Structure formats: structure tokens, C-alpha cells
Amino acid sequence: MSDNIQKVTVLSKTTWTPNLFSFTVSRPDSFKFTAGQFVRLGVNPSHLNYYKQQGNLGDDIADEEIFRAYSIISSPFDEVLEFFSIVIPDGAFTSQLQYLQVGDELLLNTTPFGFLTLARYQKPLPKDLWLLATGTGLAPFLSMLQDLKTWEDYEHIVLAYSARSLEELAYIEKIESLQQEFGSLVENPAKLTFIPIVTREPVEGALAERLPKLLLEGTLQQRAGIALDIDSTHVMLCGNPDMVEDTKEALKALGLVMNRRGEGNIAVENYW
DSSP: OOTTEEEEEEEEEEEEETTEEEEEEEOOTTOOOOTTOEEEEEEOGGGSHHHHHHSSOOTTSOSSOEEEEEEOOSOTTOSEEEEEEEOOTTOTTHHHHTTOOTTOEEEEEEEEEOOOSGGGOOBSOSSEEEEEEEGGGGHHHHHHTTSHHHHHHOSEEEEEEEESSGGGOTTHHHHHHHHHHTGGGSSSOOEEEEEEEESSSOOTTOBOSOHHHHHHTTHHHHHHTOOOOTTTEEEEEESOHHHHHHHHHHHHHTTOOBOBTTBSSEEEOOOO
């Protein structure tokens, strides 16, 4: 095992739907990251209690370590690390990870990756922050919203979170508590506007179309009460690759530009 790979212990697990779950693991003392970054987690199915209890692995379960990228939900200052996962039935990693139990051991590559961090923005200066997510793409934004600096630096924060059904809108209670829990600790904090989006069933209070359409029609901006402005807007995208690509093009059509070398409005993460 290389020096930057450490064992971590599963501390809790939350099942949101049959295909969505969250879990927390112990945090190595020396591990540091910036809100918005991701890490590589590793699993060996033969080390999971679920398979130990079966008595054998079976022909379709490999006795090998498998690593995948996961954005961190936790604040950079939390004592534990939290992750949000989807179950891909035929996926070599998540099809095993869904059987996690408290006490299981995972492997953590302690080198953080990714540039979906607020530090990447040099121009325009912070004012309006738009966080646009689908599914588990919510994770890095929750981390940012548990960092006091985010609340200090911006005037307005819009979190638009899209899922197919109401039950797939995870972390709603946590989102609704963020303004009080973190904004209240800052003098003149940003105002958070949360916009839920559910695309495959009618839900009272939620928008119903895909993010690109909502942006191009102006519906999202109207709900947020803030315009998209090339001189004051930072936009971050994370989630389904099709959403990221289509939303990026919609934002460009509205006059915003990609963030390169610290300048520009639109930032995305490409680790899928």
C-alpha cells in the first residue's frame, strides 16, 4: 500500500432511495482538502462484512481493490468525511459499495483532486454565486456551504438542485438549515436561495424542467430574483455529464464565459 493510501472506517450510512445512499468515514489526522475537491476511495469486496457473512465471494465478486472518485460533502473542518453515492447495478465499485456496513474498512487516497473550488475565481470578484447540481453532484456544493468563507465572500448564493423524483432530493433538511447554521456565524452573510427541481413528477414548490431550459427561458433567474451578469456572476456545475454540457452551453448563450486562468464565470468538474 502506497504512503498516500490510508484505511478509513465506515461510521454511518444513510439510505435515501434504493439507488442513492450516503456514508461517513473516519478522517485521517493529516488529511486536508479544499471545499469542492474530490478524493479517490477504494473498496475490496472481500473485506466488507456483507460478503464475509455470506461465507464466500461468489464467482462474480473479485478479490481486488477498486478505486473511484468521490466529491466530499463535509466541511474542510469536520472531524469525519461524508460522501454521497449512486448505485450503478453493473458498476464494479458502487455495486459493492451499496453493501457497506458500519465498521467496514475502505481505502482513502489522501491526495485531494479537482479545481471546482471558489479559489479559482479571480475575476469577476465575488458577488453572486450560482451552484447548479443534479443528483450526487450536490456533494461539493454542500461542502462549500459549510465553509464560513463562502458566506463571507458573497452577497447572494443560489443553490438549484435537480432530481427525477421528490424522494431523490436528498439532504433537504440540511440545505434548509444552512443559512441559520453557518450564515448566522458571519457578519453580513450571503443570502441563500434554494430552488428544488423535480423533472419526472409534479411537486408543489419545485420547478419541473431541465436546468438548461430553465436558464434559457429565464425561469430560474426569476425564481432566484437575481440576473446572470458577466460582471458579477460565478456559476458552478456538477452532476450528470449531459446536464453539465447542456447547461454550460445555455450559460454561454446567455453571455457568460468559461473560467480560464482565474477569469470568467463558468466552472465545471470533469471526473466522471
